[in-house]
Amino acid sequence: MAEKEKLTIAVLSGDLERALAAFMLATTGAAMGMEVNMFFTFWGLNIIKKNEGGIKSKGLMRKMMNLMNRGGSKRLKLSRFNMFGLGTWMMNRLMKETKTPSVDEFITMAHQMGVKLYACSTSCGVMGIPDDAFRDEVEDFAGATFFLGEAREAKVSFFI
Amino acid sequence: MAEKEKLTIAVLSGDLERALAAFMLATTGAAMGMEVNMFFTFWGLNIIKKNEGGIKSKGLMRKMMNLMNRGGSKRLKLSRFNMFGLGTWMMNRLMKETKTPSVDEFITMAHQMGVKLYACSTSCGVMGIPDDAFRDEVEDFAGATFFLGEAREAKVSFFI
Amino acid sequence: MAEKEKLTIAVLSGDLERALAAFMLATTGAAMGMEVNMFFTFWGLNIIKKNEGGIKSKGLMRKMMNLMNRGGSKRLKLSRFNMFGLGTWMMNRLMKETKTPSVDEFITMAHQMGVKLYACSTSCGVMGIPDDAFRDEVEDFAGATFFLGEAREAKVSFFI
Numbered sequence: 001m002a003e004k005e006k007l008t009i010a011v012l013s014g015d016l017e018r019a020l021a022a023f024m025l026a027t028t029g030a031a032m033g034m035e036v037n038m039f040f041t042f043w044g045l046n047i048i049k050k051n052e053g054g055i056k057s058k059g060l061m062r063k064m065m066n067l068m069n070r071g072g073s074k075r076l077k078l079s080r081f082n083m084f085g086l087g088t089w090m091m092n093r094l095m096k097e098t099k100t101p102s103v104d105e106f107i108t109m110a111h112q113m114g115v116k117l118y119a120c121s122t123s124c125g126v127m128g129i130p131d132d133a134f135r136d137e138v139e140d141f142a143g144a145t146f147f148l149g150e151a152r153e154a155k156v157s158f159f160i
Numbered sequence: 161m162a163e164k165e166k167l168t169i170a171v172l173s174g175d176l177e178r179a180l181a182a183f184m185l186a187t188t189g190a191a192m193g194m195e196v197n198m199f200f201t202f203w204g205l206n207i208i209k210k211n212e213g214g215i216k217s218k219g220l221m222r223k224m225m226n227l228m229n230r231g232g233s234k235r236l237k238l239s240r241f242n243m244f245g246l247g248t249w250m251m252n253r254l255m256k257e258t259k260t261p262s263v264d265e266f267i268t269m270a271h272q273m274g275v276k277l278y279a280c281s282t283s284c285g286v287m288g289i290p291d292d293a294f295r296d297e298v299e300d301f302a303g304a305t306f307f308l309g310e311a312r313e314a315k316v317s318f319f320i
Numbered sequence: 321m322a323e324k325e326k327l328t329i330a331v332l333s334g335d336l337e338r339a340l341a342a343f344m345l346a347t348t349g350a351a352m353g354m355e356v357n358m359f360f361t362f363w364g365l366n367i368i369k370k371n372e373g374g375i376k377s378k379g380l381m382r383k384m385m386n387l388m389n390r391g392g393s394k395r396l397k398l399s400r401f402n403m404f405g406l407g408t409w410m411m412n413r414l415m416k417e418t419k420t421p422s423v424d425e426f427i428t429m430a431h432q433m434g435v436k437l438y439a440c441s442t443s444c445g446v447m448g449i450p451d452d453a454f455r456d457e458v459e460d461f462a463g464a465t466f467f468l469g470e471a472r473e474a475k476v477s478f479f480i
Contacts, residue, residue, distance in 0.1 A: 012341055043400060064410070
């Protein structure tokens with residue numbers, strides 16, 4: 001059997017609009033028969049954190065950082081016109097109205113379509129984000145070497 | 161005749177500096193003999209909206225959103241040092257002084273060089289942006305499937 | 321001898337987290353035996369400016385712009401949670417604690433591993449940034465044609 005063409009997407013941003021774009025491309029790729037890998041790093045990790053519960057980390061600075069930077073797909077904001085939540089709220093309403101999946105729904109959908117989600121091990125180490133902070137759809141931790149290895153084999157790669 | 165190498169650029173950002181970078185690459189690619197396709201999504205749609213007139217959309221939320229997020233190549237701002245317009249104004253002046261094309265001029269130039277501009281149909285649907293909001297240089301609407309199909313065939317792809 | 325696979329990275333952003341991601345990928349690529357070229361444009365130029373001394377440019381606007389937009393790897397800030405420097409300070413502390421190289425150290429390391437750093441000649445021209453504003457690790461100035469030429473030959477390209 002012929003090998004599938006690969007699509008590799010690195011997601012550094014935790015902005016709502018970029019998360020949507022990333023999953024729109026990932027699910028489209030999977031629907032087109034591509035093998036899709038997504039690597040979440042830095043603010044992008046917020047997208048794949050659980051929406052429920054707190055994040056337990058060690059040390060005062062990490063505790064503070066993970067409190068302020070809570071994350072979760074339902075807490076993502078637009079990078080512009082957030083307007084204390086109003087712009088983001090309107091966008092979520094308009095998406096619902098037009099039956100566009102939310103990021104939360106996109107994650108489940110992508111997972112069901114076979115898209116693999118990886119959390120950047122280096123970012124997690126620096127920021128002290130524990131394993132149990134992430135959703136079940138997340139496959140594993142992975143470093144830059146694994147990501148770049150995938151990108152080298154990929155037909156298409158994006159850095160979002 | 162040999163097929164041309166393709167360059168595919170997705171533009172999600174509506175920041176002045178990213179719009180400039182995108183068109184600089186697009187026109188350079190066209191000048192090097194590449195077939196260039198640009199896909200504008202989300203804030204990136206602002207770049208290819210008409211500078212004149214208002215945007216007519218239906219429903220209160222969409223009306224509000226399109227009023228606040230008016231767009232047009234002449235209204236783009238720097239993401240940093242905008243300083244209530246002063247930084248952006250200075251940048252535009254310095255570009256003029258060094259004979260660097262404005263985004264507005266770049267769009268015309270790119271179009272004349274055969275660069276194809278596409279507006280993301282999903283974003284337009286969600287935000288209620290009508291056809292007549294876009295400049296004449298815009299080729300058509302297109303979705304993620306069309307874009308990813310182009311990226312798969314492309315020699316180089318960028319997500320900006 | 322077989323030619324090395326190329327990795328080409330354009331860095332438009334001057335945010336601390338994106339600078340880190342760019343150099344993490346660049347050094348990983350070099351360690352994997354790839355030929356790596358980095359092109360710094362717009363705010364990304366701040367990353368490769370010298371940390372010491374001022375920037376001498378001509379004309380009032382350029383002087384103002386280079387004063388406000390001083391740059392230098394040690395002055396980079398997080399795009400979010402900077403909180404008047406507190407978030408950035410915490411991130412730098414956490415990186416030190418986990419022995420993650422700083423951007424400053426990454427630049428030296430990348431250079432020693434053979435990664436080539438180029439400064440966008442167009443941006444430098446527009447913003448009036450003189451040659452001596454850049455660190456010794458910077459190879460040369462280069463334009464969009466050179467960058468796109470490299471990207472066409474590259475196995476992997478990123479726009480950060």
